[in-house]
Amino acid sequence: MSLLEIRGLRKCFGSVVAADDITFAVEPGEALGIIGPNGAGKTTLFNLIAGGLFPDSGTIHLDGRDITTARPHERCIAGVARSYQIPRPFETLTVFENLLVAAVYGRRKSEADAAQACGEILDQVGLMRRANVLAGSLTLLERKRLEMARALATSPRLLLLDEIAGGLTESECGALVDTIKALHDSGVTIVWIEHIVHALTAAVGRLIVLNFGRKIAEGNPDAVMSSADVRHIYIGIEA
């Protein structure tokens, strides 16, 4: 059974169709990339999956269970975790406390049990030496790492990454790709939205292209990127 199954998802904001009959599935252990020009409906799709928005029609199933109308915190407990494109750390909590909330509420752990898991995640994403400083004092790269670490602290089955590499330097981006690959190797299913195509294709096994809320291509990253439709959209954007 697919881990995530999306069928006929549709969402309009007034006359703008942000998601137009989108259907796809994500298999357990897969890493799926989603690209598309600005305004293609990528973040809207994430909001529909994570529960920030509810669709006008269509269904979302997680592991066979219908979560179309579940509230955001219920989806987190069911196993969906996300990072935000613009990081939203809990600024007045420390980095460690950011993860602790996620582990205690997202995974229903006691604080003492959660400490061990949070420590290991901080180690994994390279934030250990910042564990006890306020999250509000982090740099952009650290905030992006915190977004990922906090999502991981909920022990997700499905991790949604929203432009986590955006705004980073080339070497920072490379380090992030390595972290994401390691995560994927450890068995986490990943759906990753990204503008930086080479970072994305280095980590995912399948690519979906969105444009004007519609899915216009899907498949092997190399094949998708060389298809005529996708080249047409990206000419002038990808120099």
Added chain:
Amino acid sequence: MAKHSKSLAGTGQYRIVTGTPVSLVAAGGTLILVAVLTALPFFAGRDLLENMIFVFYMLALAQCWNLLAGYAGLVSVGQQAFVGLGGYLLFALTIIAGIDPLVAILLAGAISALFALPTALIVFRLRGAYFAIGTWVVAEVYRLSFAQFRQLGGGTGTSLGPDITNAVFGIDWVKSLLDVRTPAARDVISYWAALALAVGTLLLVYLILRSRRGLALGAIRDSEEAAASVGVNNARVKLVVYIIVAAVTGMIGALIYLQKARISPDAAFSVLDWTAYVIFIVVIGGIGTIEGPILGTLIFYLLQNYLASYGPVYLILLGALAILVMLFAPKGLWGYVSQRYGVELLPIRRRLVWKKDP
């Protein structure tokens, strides 16, 4: 079973530590202070006791509002609804039902919590500024409703007779213990009740913030959307806080009006006395900290004590001070101090440490 960390040599475990040396000293200091305050009636006059009662209930109200607005993001301008409700419940329970006033205070808390549930169903539909206005409107509805009760004096209010105020539990014991007359003994009992309520409120807020719910409140304060995305049921956490605060506020209201022994709808449901001043205290002291409202209460008490005789000038000064603090120390005076010097008297921070296996 010891788990392995990649960056640190050896085996061990991650643990959570909360206390700091400063906080240990602060805890000891607090215990001594509470002991001194408990013994105060043995060597202080009635004026000081009455002033301290005022300080205690303003402190308790400030802690409650701070938990509500500073942590749960529920900026209510209608907490006078529960002060008035508690006060009127005390009068109703003692005059009509003949219950001992101290027991009535506890009952007033429980009944206020029951009233908070339907109130929340209405005001929780509103967000931000609309929530603030909504709570105020609900408080007005409470005021107008209690003005309808003839048995409690209608719009003009009523008084507690000496038969009730003098029959407070323990009054004979206090009279013989301190060798004082009945009115003074009544004040002593009110003083101890107010002290217990203030310390109890402080302890309750501290324990809530130290619990897992405190973590969720911190997350909600910083980003509601992100809090929900990591599994926090925002609506439920907020509802629990609203109801707890209503119960405590109701008890404070009951105590205030036991001491005043006279109640009227306009005074009991006064937005100025029970919400505006409380907001002033929390804002100048430091919203979103436990220490802030304590500092704010002391400043407010001193200002009131020395400036209230100037009339309108006093209110202008209060407003000016609030504006200055908001402009130059937006996190309040305590927020300014703790940021500058990194002090935290009541430790609610959780620090991650690595403990090596022996």
